[in-house]
Amino acid sequence: MVSVANYLVTSLPQTASAQDWIEKTLNGGKSPVNKINFPEFQSGTLDSLVQESEELAKIDGQLQGSVSKVVDILSSVTENASNTRIVGSKSATAYLESFQWNTTKYRLDKPIKDLVSLISNEAFTLDNDVRSAYQSYQTAKSNFQAADRKKNGDLSIKSLHEIVRPEQFVLDSEHLTTVLIAVPKTLIGDFEKTYETLTQFVIPRSAEVIATDAEYSLYTVTLFKKYQQEFNTAAREHKWHPRTDFVYSEETLNNLRKEFDLTKATESKSKNDLIRLAKTAYSDIFAAWFHIKAIRIYVESVLRYGLPPHFDYFLIKFPDARTIPKARKDLIEKFGYLGGDGFSNQSSLHEYASLVDPDYEPFVLYEVDLV
Known part of the structure; x- marks a missing residue:
């Protein structure tokens, strides 16, 4: 699957004054940067945020998988699936880069837990609907292919009812019967030399x-009917x-004509x-996914940086995905101090260094891969 675009989305305290550096220095200034606005949510207690953090990580991954699955399905049934990556009335990239929280659909006076449940349940229902429709299509496709083989396949598999005539049979x-044999053209010589002696009581020169x-x-x-099964078995051996x-x-x-139609x-x-x-599902599941991502980023920001929520959110685009690893490294070098001494001075931890999560980032940073 070819990637359409790749992004890093990060949340940094406003005191970091990060925008100018990200725009001008990161990736040599070649990565377009969008400052995006996430709303302030009903945070609840610290314990509830920790619980939501774990749930959001799981749902985030599940919805990303759902989006990828819908893209796979659209790619398998359309010639140009990129034309189907529309969210609302925008392309997926335009939707991300101009993201606005849908306050009409997801009211901000609801607790985070309720918002997560509402958004994810709608998306998972759509995901199930698409998978069910895809299975129905696969069944219909298989049935049509079987009927098409009967109508248009080669002489070893196709229906013969439009080919043979009653006068060609006994x-x-x-006591007598007529059998039909599809003989590969490379084996015609063998057939014509041996069919009469394949079993007893084959009528000489009856092959036509x-x-x-x-x-x-x-x-x-x-x-003779008595030797039909024996003849067929011997024919298969040839x-x-x-x-x-x-x-x-x-x-x-x-019936075959009706079946085909x-x-x-x-x-x-x-x-x-x-x-x-699937087009509708892509739009709605993608939107749900990024709304969940927005909540996740907010929750992680509160857990990392505390309240009040004075954070800046940046969406950084990478036309060449190969530049992302270095960009991550540069971001960490620039803002790693936000993780505290435990992160920035891992070299001094000695035997405790192995206890530090190797996937831990010193600030809120996620990759968003559009496929």
């Missing part, structure tokens, strides 16, 4: 070609393809329904 005989395609010739062979599935019937022919219509409708739902 019908209503007490009644159809051909790029890979096979379809033969009829007449023999790598020929007995069409034991075929029984001549006008009713079957009509019905499965084609069902597959087409399922696909269109899935695309419409």
Whole structure:
């Protein structure tokens, strides 16, 4: 999957006066920076924030996975999935870079716990709906492919009802029957030399070609019913393809035509329904994901920097994702002091250094990868 854009989103105390340095120095000044506005939430107690922090980390990852899954689905059923990455009326990148909290949908007088529950439940319901619709589409697609193989496959698998005619068969005989054999063209010589001696009581010179395609010739062979199963088994050993599935019937022919038309219509409708739902789901789940991300950043900022919430939030864009690791390192070197002595002076911790979480950042910093 090709990445569309990559971002770092960070929260820093306003006392850090970070904007000028991030805009002019980070990544050589080549990374566009958006200062974004997150609202102030109903914080609750410190214990509740710690609990919400753990829950938000889990939901953040789950919703990112949901967005990726929807993109995968859209990529599998549309020629240009990038055209489907619309959030509201904007591209996903434009939505991020001009993010505004949806106060109409998610009222800020609600506690953080209630907001998280409301946002995530709506998103997970949509995620389940998309997965269900995708499964329905896969079933419809499989059914249509099976019907299409019967109609348009090669002579070893396709329906033969539109190819054969009643006069090509021995019908209503007490002892004789006619079998159909699809023979690979590379094995025709072997077939014509040996079919009469494959079992007892094969009618000499009864083999007739009644159809051909790029890979096979379809033969009829007449023999005694008693030896039909034995003949078919021997034919398979020669790598020929007995069409034991075929029984001549006008009713079957009509049913096959109806099956093809019905499965084609069902597959087409399922696909269109899935695309419409997945586009809507991408928009709504993506928006939910970043609203959860906003709450998570706020909660982590309060836990790191305390109250009142005097924080600046920056969304930093990296057109080349390969520059992100160095940018993270430079940010940490510049603002690592915010983590306190325990972080900035790890070299002096000696035997205690291994206890420091290697993934811990000295300030609030997350990567946002748009796929």
